Amino acid sequence: MTIAKNAKPASRPRGRPRAFDRDEALAKAAETFWRLGYEGASIADLTAVMGITPQSLYSAFTSKADLYREALQWYQDHVGASTVAALAEGDAVIALTRLLSEAAEEFTKKGRPHGCMISTAVLTCATENEPVARHVSDLRGATLALIRARVERGIDEGQLSPGTDPEALARFVGAMIQGMSVQAQDGASKAALLALARHAVTEIERHRA
Amino acid sequence: MTIAKNAKPASRPRGRPRAFDRDEALAKAAETFWRLGYEGASIADLTAVMGITPQSLYSAFTSKADLYREALQWYQDHVGASTVAALAEGDAVIALTRLLSEAAEEFTKKGRPHGCMISTAVLTCATENEPVARHVSDLRGATLALIRARVERGIDEGQLSPGTDPEALARFVGAMIQGMSVQAQDGASKAALLALARHAVTEIERHRA
DNA sequence: ATATTTCCAGAGTGACCATTGCGAAAAATG
DNA sequence: CATTTTTCGCAATGGTCACTCTGGAAATAT
Incomplete structure (x- = not known):
C-alpha cells in the first residue's frame, strides 16, 4: 500500500493552492x-x-x-535571451554586430519600458540598498565577461586579429549597450540607436583578422 | 548723504547673517x-x-x-567645466578625443564618487519624481546637442568629412560617456576606461576629412 | 465527513520620509 | 541701548515605507 511513499515526485502540497499564477x-x-x-x-x-x-x-x-532578484532573473530568461542567442553566432564580428542591433531593437520595443533593466539599474542608491546595487553590478560584470569570452574565442578561431585587446573591446561594446540603454530611456528612437551602433560596428569590423 | 541709496551694490541684509557658507x-x-x-x-x-x-x-x-537642481548646476560649473573646455578645442577630432579621455580621468578621480552625476542619473524613479527625472534627461539632451554642434562645426570647417552624420556621431560619443559612467560606478579603473575610449577615438578619427 | 493545511482580506506595526511651527539667539540698524 | 530682521535648534507634522499579526474561508488529504 504505502510502498511508494517517498517515490512520488510531484506531490501536491496539502493545503489550499495559490490563487494567482x-x-x-x-x-x-x-x-x-x-x-x-x-x-x-x-x-x-x-x-x-x-x-x-x-x-x-x-x-x-x-x-x-x-x-x-527574481524579477531580474525573469528578465534575463525572457528578454535577455536574445543577447545570449546573438553571442552564440559562429562568427565573432557577426555576433557582436547582432548583439548591438538587437539591443537597439529590444530597448525601444513598444508596450514596455525602454532601455535595459540591468545595464543601467541601481547605479546609485540609499546605503541600506547597497547589497541590491552590488547584485545588479555583478550581473553587468557577468555580461562583460561573456562578451570578453566571445572576443577571445573569436581571436582563437581566427576571426579577430591577434592584436585585439579582449578586455578593452568587451568594455567598448558593453559601454555601447549601456549608453544605448540610457538614450532609449531618454526617448531615443530605434533608428537613432541603430545609427549610433553602426559606428561601433565599424570599429569592431576593423579588428577582423 | 543718501544719494547712493539704491546704488549700493552689495547691501548686507538687515538680520542675522547665515552661519554656514x-x-x-x-x-x-x-x-x-x-x-x-x-x-x-x-x-x-x-x-x-x-x-x-x-x-x-x-x-x-x-x-x-x-x-x-542647484547641485546639478554646481556640478556642471565645477566638474563639467572640463567638458566645455575640451569641446572648445580648435580641431573637432582633438576636441572629441579630449572629451573622452577627460571623462575617463574625471570619472575615476579619488576622493569623490565615480562616474558622472548627470550622464546616468535618475533613469528610473517613483512617479512623483518624474519632473526631476525629466530635468536631468534634458541636461543630457543639452550635452548631446553640444557635441552635435561641435561635430557640425567640424564638418563646416573641413576637419570632418562631409559625409559624417552629426546626430549619429554625437549620439555615439554620448553613449560612450554614458557607458563609461556606468562602468566607473561599477569600479572600472581609469586605465580600463581609457582603453575602451581608444576604440571610440579610432572610430572618430576615421571621419577626419 | 473530518482534519489539516494554506491562502487571503483588513488592519495595523514601528520607522523613516520630506517638510514645517515655534521660540530663542544673534547680528545689523536706528 | 532698543528695535528689527533673520537664522537656527528642538520637536513634531501627516504620510508613506516595507512588512506582519489575526482570523476566517477554502481546498486538499484522509
Missing part, C-alpha cells in the same frame, strides 16, 4: 521594477500591478529585495 | 546626491553632510528637488 505575477513585477527602478517601485505599486495583497506577495517572495 | 554646503550636497542619487539621498543624509539643520536647508534651498 506565480510566473505571471513575476512578469508584472519585473516590468514595474524595470520602469520605476528598485527604489522607485513601492510594495503598493507592485501589489497593485500584480493584483495581489502584500501578504500574498510576501508569502510567495520573501522580501522586496528577493522579489527584485 | 552656501556654496560650501551646496558642494557637499552635490557630492551626496552624486553618490546616493536623488531618491537615495535623504534630507537626513544631506543635513548631516552639510552640517546644518533641516530648516536651515529649507530656508536656503526651497525643497529637495530645488536643492538637487
Whole structure:
C-alpha cells in the first residue's frame, strides 16, 4: 500500500493552492521594477500591478529585495535571451554586430519600458540598498565577461586579429549597450540607436583578422 | 548723504547673517546626491553632510528637488567645466578625443564618487519624481546637442568629412560617456576606461576629412 | 465527513520620509 | 541701548515605507 511513499515526485502540497499564477505575477513585477527602478517601485505599486495583497506577495517572495532578484532573473530568461542567442553566432564580428542591433531593437520595443533593466539599474542608491546595487553590478560584470569570452574565442578561431585587446573591446561594446540603454530611456528612437551602433560596428569590423 | 541709496551694490541684509557658507554646503550636497542619487539621498543624509539643520536647508534651498537642481548646476560649473573646455578645442577630432579621455580621468578621480552625476542619473524613479527625472534627461539632451554642434562645426570647417552624420556621431560619443559612467560606478579603473575610449577615438578619427 | 493545511482580506506595526511651527539667539540698524 | 530682521535648534507634522499579526474561508488529504 504505502510502498511508494517517498517515490512520488510531484506531490501536491496539502493545503489550499495559490490563487494567482506565480510566473505571471513575476512578469508584472519585473516590468514595474524595470520602469520605476528598485527604489522607485513601492510594495503598493507592485501589489497593485500584480493584483495581489502584500501578504500574498510576501508569502510567495520573501522580501522586496528577493522579489527584485527574481524579477531580474525573469528578465534575463525572457528578454535577455536574445543577447545570449546573438553571442552564440559562429562568427565573432557577426555576433557582436547582432548583439548591438538587437539591443537597439529590444530597448525601444513598444508596450514596455525602454532601455535595459540591468545595464543601467541601481547605479546609485540609499546605503541600506547597497547589497541590491552590488547584485545588479555583478550581473553587468557577468555580461562583460561573456562578451570578453566571445572576443577571445573569436581571436582563437581566427576571426579577430591577434592584436585585439579582449578586455578593452568587451568594455567598448558593453559601454555601447549601456549608453544605448540610457538614450532609449531618454526617448531615443530605434533608428537613432541603430545609427549610433553602426559606428561601433565599424570599429569592431576593423579588428577582423 | 543718501544719494547712493539704491546704488549700493552689495547691501548686507538687515538680520542675522547665515552661519554656514552656501556654496560650501551646496558642494557637499552635490557630492551626496552624486553618490546616493536623488531618491537615495535623504534630507537626513544631506543635513548631516552639510552640517546644518533641516530648516536651515529649507530656508536656503526651497525643497529637495530645488536643492538637487542647484547641485546639478554646481556640478556642471565645477566638474563639467572640463567638458566645455575640451569641446572648445580648435580641431573637432582633438576636441572629441579630449572629451573622452577627460571623462575617463574625471570619472575615476579619488576622493569623490565615480562616474558622472548627470550622464546616468535618475533613469528610473517613483512617479512623483518624474519632473526631476525629466530635468536631468534634458541636461543630457543639452550635452548631446553640444557635441552635435561641435561635430557640425567640424564638418563646416573641413576637419570632418562631409559625409559624417552629426546626430549619429554625437549620439555615439554620448553613449560612450554614458557607458563609461556606468562602468566607473561599477569600479572600472581609469586605465580600463581609457582603453575602451581608444576604440571610440579610432572610430572618430576615421571621419577626419 | 473530518482534519489539516494554506491562502487571503483588513488592519495595523514601528520607522523613516520630506517638510514645517515655534521660540530663542544673534547680528545689523536706528 | 532698543528695535528689527533673520537664522537656527528642538520637536513634531501627516504620510508613506516595507512588512506582519489575526482570523476566517477554502481546498486538499484522509
